[in-house]
Amino acid sequence: MRRPAIRVDGLGKKYKITHEARGRYKTLRESVMDLAAAPFRRLKGESGTTQEEFWALKDVAFEVQPGEVVGIIGRNGAGKSTLLKVLSRITKPTTGRVELNGRVGSLLEVGTGFHPELTGRENVYLNGSILGMTRREIDRKFDEIVAFAEVEKFLDTPVKRYSSGMYVRLAFAVAAHLEPEILIIDEVLAVGDASFQKKCLGKMRESADSGCTVLLVSHQMANVRDLCGKAVWLSEGRVRANASTAMVIDEYTADSGVRNAPGEWSDLRHALRTGTGPVRFRAVSCYGATPSDPPVPDGSMNIIARLDSGVGASRDLRIEVRLADQFHTRVFQANSFEVWRPLELPQGETLVQFSIDQLHLAPGTYGVYLSVGDAEGYHDVISDALRIEVLPTRESEPQRWSELSLVTRSFDFAVRPVEVGSASIIQ
Amino acid sequence: MVEAVAEPPVERKLVEVVERIARTAPASAEHRVVIEPESPWKIVDFGDLWRYRELLFFLALRDVKVRYKQTALGAAWAILQPAMLMVIFTYFFHRMGKLGSGDMPYSLFACAGLLPWLLYSQAVTQASNSVVGSERLVSKIYFPRLLVPLASIGAVIVDFIVGCSLLVFMMIWKGYPPSAQFPVALVALAALLMHATAAGTLLAALNVRYRDFRYVVPFGIQLLMFATPTIYMELPAEHGKFFTLLLLNPLTPLIDAFRAGLLGDDIPWVGLCMGLASGVVALVAAFAVFRKVEDTFADVI
Numbered sequence: 001m002r003r004p005a006i007r008v009d010g011l012g013k014k015y016k017i018t019h020e021a022r023g024r025y026k027t028l029r030e031s032v033m034d035l036a037a038a039p040f041r042r043l044k045g046e047s048g049t050t051q052e053e054f055w056a057l058k059d060v061a062f063e064v065q066p067g068e069v070v071g072i073i074g075r076n077g078a079g080k081s082t083l084l085k086v087l088s089r090i091t092k093p094t095t096g097r098v099e100l101n102g103r104v105g106s107l108l109e110v111g112t113g114f115h116p117e118l119t120g121r122e123n124v125y126l127n128g129s130i131l132g133m134t135r136r137e138i139d140r141k142f143d144e145i146v147a148f149a150e151v152e153k154f155l156d157t158p159v160k161r162y163s164s165g166m167y168v169r170l171a172f173a174v175a176a177h178l179e180p181e182i183l184i185i186d187e188v189l190a191v192g193d194a195s196f197q198k199k200c201l202g203k204m205r206e207s208a209d210s211g212c213t214v215l216l217v218s219h220q221m222a223n224v225r226d227l228c229g230k231a232v233w234l235s236e237g238r239v240r241a242n243a244s245t246a247m248v249i250d251e252y253t254a255d256s257g258v259r260n261a262p263g264e265w266s267d268l269r270h271a272l273r274t275g276t277g278p279v280r281f282r283a284v285s286c287y288g289a290t291p292s293d294p295p296v297p298d299g300s301m302n303i304i305a306r307l308d309s310g311v312g313a314s315r316d317l318r319i320e321v322r323l324a325d326q327f328h329t330r331v332f333q334a335n336s337f338e339v340w341r342p343l344e345l346p347q348g349e350t351l352v353q354f355s356i357d358q359l360h361l362a363p364g365t366y367g368v369y370l371s372v373g374d375a376e377g378y379h380d381v382i383s384d385a386l387r388i389e390v391l392p393t394r395e396s397e398p399q400r401w402s403e404l405s406l407v408t409r410s411f412d413f414a415v416r417p418v419e420v421g422s423a424s425i426i427q
Numbered sequence: 428m429v430e431a432v433a434e435p436p437v438e439r440k441l442v443e444v445v446e447r448i449a450r451t452a453p454a455s456a457e458h459r460v461v462i463e464p465e466s467p468w469k470i471v472d473f474g475d476l477w478r479y480r481e482l483l484f485f486l487a488l489r490d491v492k493v494r495y496k497q498t499a500l501g502a503a504w505a506i507l508q509p510a511m512l513m514v515i516f517t518y519f520f521h522r523m524g525k526l527g528s529g530d531m532p533y534s535l536f537a538c539a540g541l542l543p544w545l546l547y548s549q550a551v552t553q554a555s556n557s558v559v560g561s562e563r564l565v566s567k568i569y570f571p572r573l574l575v576p577l578a579s580i581g582a583v584i585v586d587f588i589v590g591c592s593l594l595v596f597m598m599i600w601k602g603y604p605p606s607a608q609f610p611v612a613l614v615a616l617a618a619l620l621m622h623a624t625a626a627g628t629l630l631a632a633l634n635v636r637y638r639d640f641r642y643v644v645p646f647g648i649q650l651l652m653f654a655t656p657t658i659y660m661e662l663p664a665e666h667g668k669f670f671t672l673l674l675l676n677p678l679t680p681l682i683d684a685f686r687a688g689l690l691g692d693d694i695p696w697v698g699l700c701m702g703l704a705s706g707v708v709a710l711v712a713a714f715a716v717f718r719k720v721e722d723t724f725a726d727v728i
Contacts, residue, residue, distance in 0.1 A: 015726065028639045085725065089462055089569030092722040098462035112567040115489055117496040122489070129485040130568060158496070 003101050005182055005213035006064040011096035013057040013082050056082040058237045069214040071228035073252055079237040080217045084186055105180025116160035120151050120170055123159050127174045141177045149173035186217045221249055221389055222363035266386050277379020278310035279372050286388045295390050297361055303354045305370055309345040314374035317343045321354050322369040353414040361390045471714050475571050483574045490582030505589040509545055513538045516659055526660040535601045538594055539686040540658040546587040547623045548648045553579040554627025555644045559634050565724050572721040576631045580624055606691030615684035615699060621706030622677060625713035632717045635728050657683045677702040
C-alpha cells in the first residue's frame with residue numbers, strides 16, 4: 001500500500017488572545033511591568049483576565065492519498081488558514097502530528113522573497129532556492145523559466161523596474177518549475193480572479209492522474225464541487241465532515257445559517273445598514289424557478305424583499321436590487337423605477353418581488369444589495385443583505401462560464417401584500 | 428453564451444503554470460516531512476540547515492548585492508568607511524587626545540583595531556534587524572529561520588574581506604609584513620565572529636517580540652566601542668579598577684589578539700582563550716534561545 005501523501009493526526013494549534021487594546025506588540029517596559037504586576041494580580045485572583053486560550057485547530061485528523069484533490073471548506077475563522085500555515089510549516093502545531101510525503105509547493109507564496117533591487121536573473125535563483133530548489137535544478141531550468149516568463153530582455157534589470165505583469169509572470173514561472181508533489185492552494189490568497197482560478201483548477205482536474213496531490217481551500221462551493229473528489233469541512237477548528245465532496249457540501253449547505261436555502265427568509269432587522277427613512281427592509285429571500293429551487297446558471301431568479309413602510313413614506317419610492325460577485329463587482333442591477341413609476345407602498349408590510357427571467361450568472365457566490373429611497377434620498381440601504389449560491393447544474397459544463405457573462409436586463413417587478421400567499425400580482 | 432474574448436497574458440501564464448504543476452509526475456519519493464511539536468532539547472537542527480545550505484548562500488548573496496545597489500561608489504564603501512574612521516581616529520584620538528599605540532604607527536594600529544570592530548558591530552547590527560526585515564518571508568514560507576541572521580552575517584564578512592585591502596595597504600605603506608603568528612589572528616577572528624553571531628541571533632529573536640531592540644542596538648554598539656578601548660588606544664600596563672572591569676569585555680583581548688597576531692606583538696593568551704570559550708558558550712546559549720522562540724515568529728512578527 002502506498003503511503004498517504006498527507007496524514008494529519010490529532011492536530012491542534014493554540015493561540016493566546018490578549019484582551020488588550022494594544023495588540024500583539026509589547027514593549028519591553030510593558031512586559032516587565034506585566035511581569036512585575038503578575039504576582040499581585042494573582043493574589044487578587046484576577047489572573048487570566050488578560051489572556052484567553054483559543055484553539056484555532058483542535059484534534060484535526062485526516063488523510064489524503066497521492067493524486068487526490070481535496071477541498072477544505074468552512075466558514076471564515078474555521079481554521080482553514082491556520083491549517084494551511086501548519087501544513088506549509090510556517091507555524092508549528094501545539095499538539096499532534098503531520099506527515100507529508102512529497103515536495104510541498106503552495107501558490108500562496110508566489111513571489112515571496114523577490115527583492116526589488118535585484119535583477120530578474122538574481123531573483124530567479126534567490127526565489128528558487130527559497131522555494132526549495134537546488135542550485136543545479138535552477139541552472140537546469142533557468143532558460144525554461146525565463147522563456148516561460150517572457151522576460152529575456154530584462155534579465156539584468158532590477159525587478160523594481162519591471163511592470164507588474166512581468167513581475168507576476170516571473171514569480172509564477174519560478175513557482176511553476178518547482179514541480180511539487182503536494183500542491184496547497186488558498187483561493188483567497190491566490191493571484192488572479194475567479195474565472196482565472198476556475199480555469200486553472202479545471203485544467204488541474206483534467207490531469208487528474210498526474211499524481212500531484214492537491215489541497216484546495218475555497219469558499220466557492222461550485223469550485224470544490226467541480227474539482228475535488230473529497231472534501232473536509234472544518235468548523236470551529238474541528239473536522240466536521242470528511243467524505244466525498246457531494247456529501248460534505250450537502251451537509252455544509254444544510255447547516256443552518258450558512259447559505260439560505262431557496263425561498264427561506266433572511267431576517268434583516270439587525271443587518272448593517274445606512275439610511276434612516278420610514279421605509280425599512282424587514283427580510284429578504286431568493287429562489288430559482290420555483291420557491292423550492294435554488295438559482296441555477298441561465299435560469300430565472302426571484303428576489304423577494306419584505307418591506308415595512310412607516311408613516312410619512314413618500315409616494316415616489318424606488319427600490320433597487322443589485323448582485324455582486326465575490327470581488328464586489330456588480331453583475332446585475334434592477335430598479336423599480338425603470339418599470340414601474342411612481343411606486344407607492346401601503347402602510348405596513350409589503351412584499352416586493354423582482355423576477356429575473358434569465359440570469360446568466362456563472363456558478364459561485366453572490367451578494368445581494370438592497371436599497372429603497374425616493375427623490376430626496378435613501379430610506380434604507382443594506383449592501384450585504386443576502387448571500388446566494390448559484391450552483392452548477394448537472395448538464396452544465398463548468399468550463400463554459402467566463403468570469404461574468406451577459407446579464408439580461410429584462411426583469412419583472414411586483415408588489416403584493418404580505419397576507420396573499422401564493423398568488424402573485426404582476427403589475 | 429459569450430466566451431472570454433482575450434485572456435490577459437498574465438492569466439494565460441498562470442493557467443500554464445498550474446497545468447505544468449499538475450502535469451508533473453512525482454519527481455523523487457524522498458521528500459518526507461514530519462511536523463510535530465519538537466523536543467526542546469535539540470538546539471540546532473543541523474540536518475535541516477545542511478539541506479538549506481544553498482539558501483544560506485543565496486540569502487547572503489542577496490544581502491551583499493543589495494547593500495551597495497544604486498550607490499555610485501559601490502563596494503568601495505566597504506573600504507571608505509574604515510578608512511575615514513581611521514583618519515578621524517588618528518586626528519582626534521592620537522594628535523589631539525594623545526592616545527598611544529606603542530611602537531606601532533597609530534594609523535596602522537587604529538586600522539587593525541577598527542576592521543575587526545566593524546566586523547563585530549556590523550554583524551550584530553545587521554543580524555539583529557534581519558528577521559524583522561524578512562517579515563514577508565518568515566510569515567509566508569518555511570525554511571530554517573536561523574539562516575536569516577547567519578546570511579546577514581555572511582554578507583558582513585564579505586564587507587570585512589573587502590575592507591581588509593585597506594589593512595594590507597597600510598601594512599605595506601608602514602612596512603609591517605604579516606608576522607609568523609598570523610594564525611592567531613584567524614583564531615581571534617573566529618572567536619569574534621562567534622560572539623557576534625551569538626549576540627546577533629539573540630537580538631534578532633528578541634527584536635521579533637520587542638521592537639525596542641531596534642533602538643537599543645545602535646546605542647549599545649556605540650557604548651560598546653568605548654568600552655573596548657583596544658580599538659583606539661594601547662592598553663596601559665598599570666590601570667585602575669574601572670579599567671580592569673573594561674578588560675572583562677571579551678572583545679578587548681580578541682581584537683588585541685587579532686592585531687598582535689597579524690602585526691607581531693605580545694599575544695594576550697589568557698584573554699584569547701577566555702574569549703574563545705565564552706564565545707562557544709554564548710553561541711550555544713543564543714542558538715538555544717533562538718530555537719525556543721523561532722516557532723512563534725510567524726505568529727508574532
